[in-house]
Amino acid sequence: MAHLRNTKESYGIISQALHWFVAVLVLTQLGLGLYAANLPVSLARLQWLSRHKSLGLTILALMILRLAWRSMNQAPTLPDSMPHWERRAATTTHWLLYVLLILAPFAGWLHASAAGLSANWFGFFQVPDLVSRNPELSDWFKQAHRICVALLALLLAGHIGAALRHAFALRDGVLYRMLPWKPWRTT
């Protein structure tokens, strides 16, 4: 049965919805950012980077919501079949993902602010700048943004790889905790 809050066995639909929504946005954002960053100065670059900023701010807002919800909910327990180090690795990865999903958009926002290229959220409202214009600081934040994103991509690869291993190799039900339906449980 669907439940709003997390239980010992699985994540509730709020956590699941936030997880999958952020997952889709983050994958879109990675592609968009990589594409736009390699464009020369052009209208297309301006358009795609503007959307990238809006999307990044959306991810940041959703991550803050996720952390707030997470703080009010326990995470489902991992199966006893998992070795101790794997559980430690899973928990550490999850927290690092949370941290980087906050830091990456935050560094991007700082970069845009310092570059004097403020964001306007999908054309709806002007987003305030976090710092005043400073080209040196802007370069620094750009590097920080790139490093966060590179680490994030690495961790995501590990996270997705581990989820698939649990689903198809170990078949221990760990992936089901984040799915609203249980496609393979009966087989």
Place this chain on the structure above:
Amino acid sequence: MLRVIILLAASAPLVASAEECYSVDSSSGSVSFEVQQAGSPFRGKFRQFGGEVCLSQDRATRIDVWLDPASVQSGTPEIDAALKEKEFFAVDQFPRVAYTSKSVDVRGSTQLVHGTLQVKGKRHDVDVPFEVSRKGGTPIVSGTLKLNRLDYGLGTGEWSNTKWLGGEVSVELKAALSAK
């Protein structure tokens, strides 16, 4: 006695209209601009400019100023480079932006300068509200103007899209004048 009075009467208007011309120098002023990019203000400045401003009792009588569009500085080198290309200032072909006054209307503390702005080979009449103040005897002039960048071909091709790059550009000038 009569001759003295006539002489004084004749010279009075001369004294009142004594015009003094000053030079405008990049080191003691600023020319900045603002335009909307993707719905947010984007600011930059021009580092090289100069010219001449003539005042008579702190009223502008003649303004003849220029700026070097290649000295544009926005804080992002790639953007500065793009602004020098043919889609924007085409600095190789048009190395100067110039403004020359034709007449000046005085309205209280503000003076409205009527003049011609020439950018990228295109000339348009532009009115600039202008102010003159003094700081330790040095005249300080300031003015603002709004222009439509498309009137001057600033942003051709894809850049003529004003939804993403605003059409209106506001320019702010301020300079402490130095005696010639």
